[in-house]
Amino acid sequence: AASALNPSLDSWDQAPAAAALEALVTRTLAHTIGLSDAVVTTGGTESNQLALLLAREASGGSVRLVCGANAHHSLPRAAWLLGLPEPVVVPAPNGTLDPAALHDALTHLPRPLLVAATAGTTDAGLIDPLPEIAGLCAAHGARLHVDAAYGGGLAFSDRHREKLAGLERAHSVTLDLHKLGWQPAAAGLLAVSRPGELGVLHHHADYLNAADDTEAGYPDLLGRSLRTTRRPDVLKIAVTLKTLGRTGLGALVDQVCAQARDFAALVREHPGFELYDRPDISTVLFRPTGATDDDVAGVRRMLLLDGRAVLGRARLDGRLWLKATLLNPHTRPDELALLLKLVEGTTPR
Incomplete structure (x- = not known):
């Protein structure tokens, strides 16, 4: 329009x-x-x-x-x-x-x-x-x-x-x-x-x-x-607010924040991964246990090049972390588990 x-x-x-x-x-x-x-x-x-x-x-x-x-x-x-x-x-x-x-x-x-x-x-x-x-x-x-x-x-x-x-x-x-x-x-x-x-x-x-x-x-x-x-540009914002209202948008926020907590729990419970911290919003930082920074960077690039997963990167506490920012409310638990498997399967041993 x-x-x-x-x-x-x-x-x-x-x-x-x-x-x-x-x-x-x-x-x-x-x-x-x-x-x-x-x-x-x-x-x-x-x-x-x-x-x-x-x-x-x-x-x-x-x-x-x-x-x-x-x-x-x-x-x-x-x-x-x-x-x-x-x-x-x-x-x-x-x-x-x-x-x-x-x-x-x-x-x-x-x-x-x-x-x-x-x-x-x-x-x-x-x-x-x-x-x-x-x-x-x-x-x-x-x-x-x-x-x-x-x-x-x-x-x-x-x-x-x-x-x-x-x-x-x-x-x-x-x-x-x-x-x-x-x-x-x-x-x-x-x-x-x-x-x-x-x-x-x-x-x-x-x-x-x-x-x-x-x-x-x-x-x-x-x-x-x-x-x-x-x-x-305000038109699309107005249409969204009119359609969903603050309550509808709030529900989407709740969903992606819950997904981030669930994904963080998967990482924490997996012996092959290290979690940076509990997420404040919907970003989860993690890395394979024992991996070097070069390994982490290589895993990210390989997943991206192969078209299997798009992960960000962040450097905190002097180390490189993989970054998953969850913004799709329709992401399923099995997809989060699959993401960990993809990273695990790409990490050098």
Whole structure:
């Protein structure tokens, strides 16, 4: 429908229905995580870039990023793109940001500062201690951004949303519904605590947002994105929400989280495998017992080359792990068992 109608969300006259739908859906999703408004983005990378841009403007033209060693690569890259100072990287032992190290950094660094925490790390799907981090930011006068591109979908689940406690205290939050929202890309959002913060994105082009049109009540869409021509990506999100609702999406979240726990149990009980840790969301890290890092890398490549299984990789605690991120609610227990057999059969003996 979006391709056939081909509306462009750079001015209201080109996409009146899409503009109204976007305003409704973005506010609703922001309210779901305790914030006030959101803008649609192409994904987590653009959302993180916008978060740093908003922080820079709110701080008077410069801000220093403080993030964990577990942070997504797009955050330090965004600091580079925006001409900000070199980020301060805080240790993340066991895969999550260390509050004590963060406290020490915030105590000694000059202001203004932006702390970036993570809810759902790329490597292991871990969640930083958000309440402690939010408290430290408040005490030290630092701005807080949470990259919840992966973990933000837990907010749909009554069973798992408590893992995001503290998210509502952030100034901005990255969401990406092509993960735990089951949307085709692009389906990113940046949510903010105060709608006025989005005002810095405003841009004037008379043929798109003439002052008299805006005064007459026509929505000004040039402040809703850094892009001009853009697809109505909100349509697919709206259709999913209308069809499944928060309860339906929450049930899917519960299913994949349960699958991850089941798969982790299979790994733990198998003498031929080592489990990294119990999964926080739906990512399971494991490796064959006694295998070298070269063995692990080779197993992954062989399964991929043969078309038998697609596994990710993650390096934690100085070792290489195979990564299974479960996002298909229809995955069966026998398929999880088969995956272990495939890995076992490919591992050098």
